Amino acid sequence: MSDRRRRIGVMGGTFDPIHHGHLVAASEVQSWFDLDEVIFVPTGQPWQKSDREVSPPEDRYLMTVIATAANPRFKVSRVDINREGPTFTIDTLRDLAATYPDADLYFITGADAMAAILTWRDHRELFELAHFVGCTRPGHEMNESTLEGLPRERVTLVEIPALAISSTDCRARVHSGEPVWYLVPDGVVQYIGKHGLYEPHEHTTKDAS
Numbered sequence: 162m163s164d165r166r167r168r169i170g171v172m173g174g175t176f177d178p179i180h181h182g183h184l185v186a187a188s189e190v191q192s193w194f195d196l197d198e199v200i201f202v203p204t205g206q207p208w209q210k211s212d213r214e215v216s217p218p219e220d221r222y223l224m225t226v227i228a229t230a231a232n233p234r235f236k237v238s239r240v241d242i243n244r245e246g247p248t249f250t251i252d253t254l255r256d257l258a259a260t261y262p263d264a265d266l267y268f269i270t271g272a273d274a275m276a277a278i279l280t281w282r283d284h285r286e287l288f289e290l291a292h293f294v295g296c297t298r299p300g301h302e303m304n305e306s307t308l309e310g311l312p313r314e315r316v317t318l319v320e321i322p323a324l325a326i327s328s329t330d331c332r333a334r335v336h337s338g339e340p341v342w343y344l345v346p347d348g349v350v351q352y353i354g355k356h357g358l359y360e361p362h363e364h365t366t367k368d369a370s
């Protein structure tokens with residue numbers, strides 16, 4: 162019997178909406194590190210995005226479930242959306258480490274998130290709980306200087322196929338009536354349409370008199 166420890170990828174994100182850039186990053190890292198599974202963890206309240214409106218957690222959770230359903234190695238966790246208050250990765254990793262005490266955790270981030278890790282809560286302790294995998298992302302530099310101040314032995318940079326997709330761009334496209342087919346999974350396109358996400362708010366004209 163193999164005594165290899167279980168390896169679990171953790172892909173945290175706001176996923177508003179989840180898109181193929183997220184899925185390719187998770188798939189590449191799964192293959193790169195031979196991960197047994199990748200758990201997608203939609204944020205509850207992403208405190209660094211408090212300057213903008215974020216869709217309800219339940220919608221983001223369901224889109225993530227739909228997007229990952231076909232891959233037997235992909236799962237979705239509710240730990241962050243079930244926790245009250247702002248979402249901190251230190252809590253995500255503590256919760257998952259408690260659930261999977263016999264596994265090694267690999268936290269997957271894109272270059273932009275990687276570059277901001279020193280601003281995250283309890284960032285030193287993060288690296289005791291997980292190995293961090295930084296994926297390349299079009300429009301965001303990632304090189305050795307991005308890693309300044311981080312424990313090098315706990316961080317790996319991975320080059321993934323470049324997909325210049327962002328949730329911001331997907332939201333803007335829906336808002337202005339442009340298609341998001343093939344930027345996000347088909348089921349997510351349908352979910353966005355069915356629930357009217359990202360559409361312009363209807364304004365009722367008030368009589369000023």
Ligand SMILES: Nc1ncnc2c1ncn2[C@@H]1O[C@H](COP(=O)(O)OP(=O)(O)OP(=O)(O)O)[C@@H](O)[C@H]1O
Pocket residue numbers: 173174175176177181182183186269270271272273274275296297298299324325326327328329330
């Ligand atoms: N196209 C992409 N390629 C690689 N990594 C990505 C890509 N898009 C997002 N990521 C990474 O996925 C994680 C979750 O991202 P998030 O849900 O914030 O998506 P986003 O597209 O960056 O959203 P937004 O545009 O709303 O800020 C982050 O670590 C981010 O860097």
Ligand SMILES: O=C(O)c1ccc[n+]([C@@H]2O[C@H](COP(=O)([O-])O)[C@@H](O)[C@H]2O)c1
Pocket residue numbers: 172173174175176202204207209210248249250251274280281282
């Ligand atoms: O822990 C923090 O302080 C922290 C600050 C910003 C982002 N994060 C995490 O980084 C991941 C990507 O976040 P976002 O906001 O780019 O979707 C997600 O899992 C967030 O919870 C974590």
